[in-house]
Amino acid sequence: GAVVSQHPSRVICKSGTSVKIECRSLDFQATTMFWYRQFPKQSLMLMATSNEGSKATYEQGVEKDKFLINHASLTLSTLTVTSAHPEDSSFYICSAQQGDNEKLFFGSGTQLSVL
Amino acid sequence: GENVEQHPSTLSVQEGDSAVIKCTYSDSASNYFPWYKQELGKRPQLIIDIRSNVGEKKDQRIAVTLNKTAKHFSLHITETQPEDSAVYFCAASYAPNAGKSTFGDGTTLTVKP
Numbered sequence: 001g002a003v004v005s006q007h008p009s010r011v012i013c014k015s016g017t018s019v020k021i022e023c024r025s026l027d028f029q030a031t032t033m034f035w036y037r038q039f040p041k042q043s044l045m046l047m048a049t050s051n052e053g054s055k056a057t058y059e060q061g062v063e064k065d066k067f068l069i070n071h072a073s074l075t076l077s078t079l080t081v082t083s084a085h086p087e088d089s090s091f092y093i094c095s096a097q098q099g100d101n102e103k104l105f106f107g108s109g110t111q112l113s114v115l
Numbered sequence: 116g117e118n119v120e121q122h123p124s125t126l127s128v129q130e131g132d133s134a135v136i137k138c139t140y141s142d143s144a145s146n147y148f149p150w151y152k153q154e155l156g157k158r159p160q161l162i163i164d165i166r167s168n169v170g171e172k173k174d175q176r177i178a179v180t181l182n183k184t185a186k187h188f189s190l191h192i193t194e195t196q197p198e199d200s201a202v203y204f205c206a207a208s209y210a211p212n213a214g215k216s217t218f219g220d221g222t223t224l225t226v227k228p
Binding site: 006032033034041042043044045046049093095096097101102103104105106107108109111 | 147149151156157158159160161164204208210211212213214215216218219220221223
């Protein structure tokens with residue numbers, strides 16, 4: 001099956017710094033990738049849709065200047081949490097679809113802890 | 116927008132028993148209903164899905180039923196095993212935009228040996 005790789009798996013940073021998370025589709029091209037945030041014991045909350053070659057589409061309430069998304073190629077999307085604060089601490093997960101197949105493949109997630 | 120409600124939030128069963136998790140959705144336009152299993156600290160993994168033109172789908176010990184009229188769908192796990200213990204999420208979307216699914220709040224299933 002399709003594989004989505006996400007790095008890093010865990011990151012601890014100081015308040016005010018920026019953190020970049022990578023999401024790669026390893027064996028297929030993904031024109032669209034998705035970024036979610038998940039709090040402990042809660043569901044996945046869609047943050048934004050990453051579109052290859054164009055601007056990301058953000059969900060209501062998600063600050064686009066805070067969470068920068070770049071989808072520079074058909075296999076890579078990055079999420080940069082800028083000027084991170086403790087309230088940004090969360091589990092971030094990406095997903096990708098393989099063509100028009102509606103099945104979603106998720107990355108392994110990134111646990112971000114901001115001190 | 117779509118609203119998905121999932122019940123129960125926690126479920127504990129004895130090994131070998133069956134487990135049933137139910138979800139309801141609000142948007143009649145939704146036509147794709149996947150179920151994901153997520154172990155602690157791991158990625159969600161698709162375990163079964165169903166489209167609106169099908170009423171039931173089965174894959175070994177796992178089955179999903181869909182009632183379009185009532186707008187609800189259920190996950191059935193038979194002969195549960197300890198390794199089935201995880202959080203299960205249902206979702207609803209208008210295919211092929213599964214990435215924009217609305218997810219249920221999850222059910223923590225514990226299978227006691």
